[in-house]
Amino acid sequence: MSISPVDKMKWLVRRELWEHKGMLLWTPAVIGIVLTVLGTLLTMTTIARTKTRTALTVNGEDVPWSAIFNAPSFARQKNEFIDAVANNYAYLAAPLFLALGFLVFFYCLSALHDDRRDRSILFWKSLPVSDLQTVLSKAAIALLVAPVIVLATACLSSLALLLGLATVMEMNGIHVFGELATRPGLYLGPLRLFGLLPVYCLWALPTVGWLLMVSSWARSKVFLWAVGVPLLLAVLLVWGGELAQLQAQANWIQSKVIARTLLGTLPGNWYLFEPGLLPQLHAGGARMAQIDVFGNSWSSLGLPAAWLGAAAGAAMIWAAIRLRRWREEG
Template sequence: MSALPWTRVLYWSVRRELWEHRAVLMAPAVIGAVALVGALLSTFRLPAALRSLEAGSAKDGDMLMASYSFMALAVLLTGLLVAAFYSLGALQGERRDRSLLFWKSLPVSDRMTVLSKAAVPLVVTPVVTFAVIFAAQLLMLVWSTAVTVANGISPAVLWKHADLTTMWVVLPYGLIVNALWQAPVFAWFLLVSAWARRTPILWALAPFAIPAILEGLAFRTSHIGGFIGERLLGGFAQAFSVDGKAEAAIDNIGQVAPLRVLAQPDLWLGFLFAAVFLAAAIWLRRRREPN
């Protein structure tokens, strides 16, 4: 009997992770649903806002798009938090509940197991995040259009100021860039999860938080803290702001610059550290026993 292709093994390994950790799928969907309900309830103010727009009020146009942006931000942050907690517990949890012994009995290598776990925050979470945001915003737009027509207002006024085309193009690009930028962060979390016997979140944060605090107390500087913040949140600036400077948000597709992002040494240095961390996590899983 021939062995399964590695792509198929990886696919089913990721499916297994999602089956065991349904919060990866459910949490963004729940937050998206809650934000959607709030947005739909707020449409009682929509007719007045649209009439103001017809009269030339730019302020109401900004407020109109704010609900769509808030929806996207809420789901995005939820996805990142879930991905972080998943990564911190992915390898430590299977030792704690001794399911490690069962999974090791299957014909799936430690390398494939760790890579499938890395694929959850780096691939699955961005896909789920975009799917939830797209579906929720589309429902918001359909409902808002119905409210607009019911109040005798041309839907063209709504569609002009709720132009989601750019957002739906920039968002997946931004999610990909952010995942690439944060690859070493999630790889570090998996490494700590493979090593720590208890409270992996403390072991993951302490090596960076303690030096940052000591630097601030001793030298009144924040170089370490700035480095941590850049690696944790810098992906947002790279993905969603013009030239990655966090000074002006991207508002048209022409401002998207993937080549500029890919040319940054920090990105490739992050890939190098991510590869080292994942290799160490694979090595540890091969040798670790249940807690």
């Protein structure tokens, strides 16, 4: 009975999840729980320190924050506050997004090297599974499965933090539950996060391809080869640029090639390499709250740099497949 390529890929992805359960599943879950607990405690502590029940004193009488927040004259500010919270609460889990960059980086770094180091490559080569399928399954974990797990954890953690904030406010007489529930941003926030997954995949391809290629090639000290060589090249470019008066060209290679090769797994890295995507940042003030992260991120796919980097990443993944085929130790 033959197994279809799709079924083989499913089992290969499951194998990766089984072998890296601690990194891919438990680490985001623990970070999400810690983030939720610390965020809730911080909210409660902040409200306790600022004495939320007393906003100001008029003629010797205390006026609570709830009276001001619920006053008709404060309706516009209240609506703006609720809109801002509903539209941006999903980003409360920013530490999880940062963790995603490190998880994907170190997973790719060891993905193909560990198979050769513990000799399990001999077992997998004895199965009817090609090197193409094996490497693509690891790339799928890095580009799709791990981000989906982290995004799901981030959505749950952000929602728990939002509910904790709203509960504390309700306990202090500031009623926001009803109005929050009517805001479209409350429901669109998670969808926007998952909608950025294709953007993340394309911008992460150069780093994922580079790490998988080095992991497939290096016999030892994979981290030094993957990180040390680009950093050494960056130092040499600085030195050579000073000598040859080519600082502009050296800086371009550092920012567009070396930095992107090493930092591509960080969510939102396209803002680092293409700062023009956020012209509003230079204005500061209230305009910063109007930044459309979803729209700006998708607009980055109109830049040649996104597709050139993705093509380079795909080429390095193909090189990793070829290297795995011929680089077996012993």
